[in-house]
Amino acid sequence: MVKKDNHSVHEETHRVHNETIIRIMGKILDQIKKGKVLVSDGAWGTFLQQKGLQPGECPEEWNVTHPDDVLDIAKSYIEAGADMVETNSFGGTRFKFEKYGLADKVYKLNKAAAEISRKAADDKFVLGSVGPTGKILMMGDVTEEELYEAFKEQVKGLEAGGADAIMIETMTDLDEARLAIKAAKENTNCEVFCTMTFEKTVDGEFRSMMGVSPTEMVNTIIDAGAELIGANCGNGIADMIGIVEEIRKANPDIPVLIHANAGMPIYDDGKTVFPETPDEMADLIPKIIAAGANIVGGCCGTTPGHICKVREVVDKK
Ligand SMILES: [Zn+2]
Secondary structure (H helix, E strand, O other): OOHHHHHHHHHHHHHHHHHHHHHHOOHHHHHHHHHOOOOOOOOOOHHHOOOOOOOOOOOHHHHHHOOOHHHHHHHHHHHHOOOOOOOOOOOHHHHHHHHHOOOOOOOHHHHHHHHHHHHHOOEEEEEEEEEEOOOOHHHHOOHHHHHHHHHHHHHHHHHHHHOEEEEEEEEOOHHHHHHHHHHHHOOOOOOOEEEOOEEEEEEEEOOOOOOOOHHHHHHHHHHHOOOEEEEEEOOOOHHHHHHHHHHHHHHHOOOEEEEEEEOEEEOHHHOOOOOOOOHHHHHHHHHHHHHHOEEEEEOOOOHHHHHHHHHHHHHHO
């Protein structure tokens, strides 16, 4: 009898604990369910370069060597009106860190990345950025298990630092995307989002570098557990409209996020320049929302100026 009571107390505690977790989870998705269009942040990589990040330096090491510069970037997006800010952890797996002799710092640097963005975000959301490892499964560079373990290590650090969601992004290979999603779902209580990068082919179709279409992406990554999907990088906002339309045709309900570059990069006098101005980007925001995007933000070349304009347009709707 006593034993049974103890057991039911344990069950009850467990149930309450689970409910708490469920309440904490779903924060960003809840906002979307209420019909809100949310604004995300802009570029990190190009911003870090502006702050003095040198070629050959590990961007994520800046989370401990230049935390104030990283905080500054996160803050500038929140001040521009973003509802969420990413973390400086795009290349945060051991496969990227190995090149800098930092493979044993994965947890620490990812945790620091999330802590910095958390500090800037205050009551806004933090998206823990997870990019590709640079290893190609098809080429036999790496096994599925090794990829899974690498993502697991990274996402645990991001969650410990305070990420609300894991933002798996710039993926081109469906298997790598699937393993990253699985690692995030199985090892964190964060919401799990995934975007891929598409380019327009000469036939006018959208394909990732590994040949995946937005339609092919939709079912695979939703099955793997992604709760929000979309596209980032690759091209300007104009092409993103077609990508959102294709995603919506394949699935009318899944929340969609777009992080568009400030146009296609132009190489000018040895420098990479992103040509799209904040106004040019803002002009197309109503169209991308009409196509079905729920969260809009920027990728390479976008600045707090771009995000500020996006905020204005979203608020006018
Ligand atoms: Zn980009």
